Amino acid sequence: MHPTAAVLRPLSHRVLTGSGVRYARNLDPSSRRILTGVGSRKLKPNHMQTRGILSLKDHVYFSKAEASGAGRNGIVKSFGDAPLELKMSMPKSTGGKGDGQNPEQLFAMGYSSCFLGALQLAAARANKKELAENAKVTAKVFLGHPENPDLDGFGLRVEINVEGCSDDAIIAQAHEFCPYSRALKHGAEVTVTKS
Structure with a gap:
């Protein structure tokens, strides 16, 4: 490779x-x-x-997923402890059938779950665990055209909403700690190979 x-x-x-x-x-x-x-x-x-790019000195877990078929209208599989297979489909608003999941849904699910975990950890570290016990996190992932005319295709914009925790310092710490936030804020190391 x-x-x-x-x-x-x-x-x-x-x-x-x-x-x-x-x-x-x-x-x-x-x-x-x-x-x-x-x-x-x-x-x-x-x-x-x-x-800059956030680099890892090691890893404690990795996830593997494979896409096949017609790209955003194909099949995606994840492997590991609880394998998952989904039919993908372009949303109706982008000309697709909308009869399956799309990457933006999966990204929003992963980001909201990860941010909630980071929020609960930040609250526990501040000895205010109760502030985040009943919190909910909503992630909105927008797919659209970049403002930059030199960039073709689509880009993403993300909005995170925290419900049930009003402590700004804890929310800020969660945003700093969440791996999804870090990847978007600091960049993630990406290697593309062929086999």
């Missing part, structure tokens, strides 16, 4: 936040303020953040 080359576009004109990519030209020049999902922070003039 040999890695294939990936083409990366420079991030020189983009500002990265915990809630995704925002273009510097779209920021309000008078305030230079970016909302990060939990609060806002002030930017210094002409201040741009570069994005």
Whole structure:
């Protein structure tokens, strides 16, 4: 198996936040303020953040899934302790039949579950376990066209809503700790191979 080359576009004109990519030209020049999902922070003039990649020193678990058939209208299988097989289908709003699951649904399910676990852990670490015991987390995953005209195809936007826990510090800690949030905020190491 040999890695294939990936083409990366420079991030020189983009500002990265915990809630995704925002273009510097779209920021309000008078305030230079970016909302990060939990609060806002002030930017210094002409201040741009570069994005690194979060690397793992080890792994304690891995999941394997395989897609076959007609891509987003094919079959996806996961392997492991509780194998799962799903029929995939493009949503009706994108011209599909909508008679199966789609990747955005699965991503939203995984993200909401993971964020809830991170929220409960953050509350327990702060000796406020009761604050998150009855919490619910909703993840909305939006599929749409990127604003950047150089990017073809689709992109994602995510909104997380926490219900039943109003402690901003605990929610912020959960957002920092959740692996899904980290992958979107810091980047994840991705290797593409062929066999």
